[in-house]
Amino acid sequence: xxxxxxxxxxxxxxxxxxxxxxxxxxxxxxKPIQNVSVDINGVITETDSxxxxxxxxxxxxxxxxxxxxxxxxxxxxxxxxxxxxxxxKRNLDKHKIYLFKKESDFSNK
Numbered sequence: 001x002x003x004x005x006x007x008x009x010x011x012x013x014x015x016x017x018x019x020x021x022x023x024x025x026x027x028x029x030x031k032p033i034q035n036v037s038v039d040i041n042g043v044i045t046e047t048d049s050x051x052x053x054x055x056x057x058x059x060x061x062x063x064x065x066x067x068x069x070x071x072x073x074x075x076x077x078x079x080x081x082x083x084x085x086x087x088x089k090r091n092l093d094k095h096k097i098y099l100f101k102k103e104s105d106f107s108n109k
Contacts (some may be wrong), residue, residue: 021054
């Protein structure tokens with residue numbers, strides 16, 4: 001009987017999600033950018049008026065984050081979950097992802 005409960009707990013825990021979130025800012029102005037298309041492993045969302053985005057992702061899954069906005073260079077960010085299979089609260093919460101304008105010296109040309 002105990003093994004049945006352990007099996008159910010393992011199945012349920014493998015299906016749980018982890019909240020992944022961050023902020024997108026303009027490199028030159030250090031201001032948040034709204035309406036940035038954010039694709040995280042096929043989960044598509046958009047930044048709000050303060051540059052914030054979030055998505056629920058499967059635990060233990062590496063992330064490829066694609067950020068796109070007109071007049072800005074495409075940006076790819078790679079993230080791995082921590083040892084518990086989650087994205088720590090520090091993941092991108094207080095850190096910013098910066099986008100470069102296409103005409104910037106730092107953009108991919």
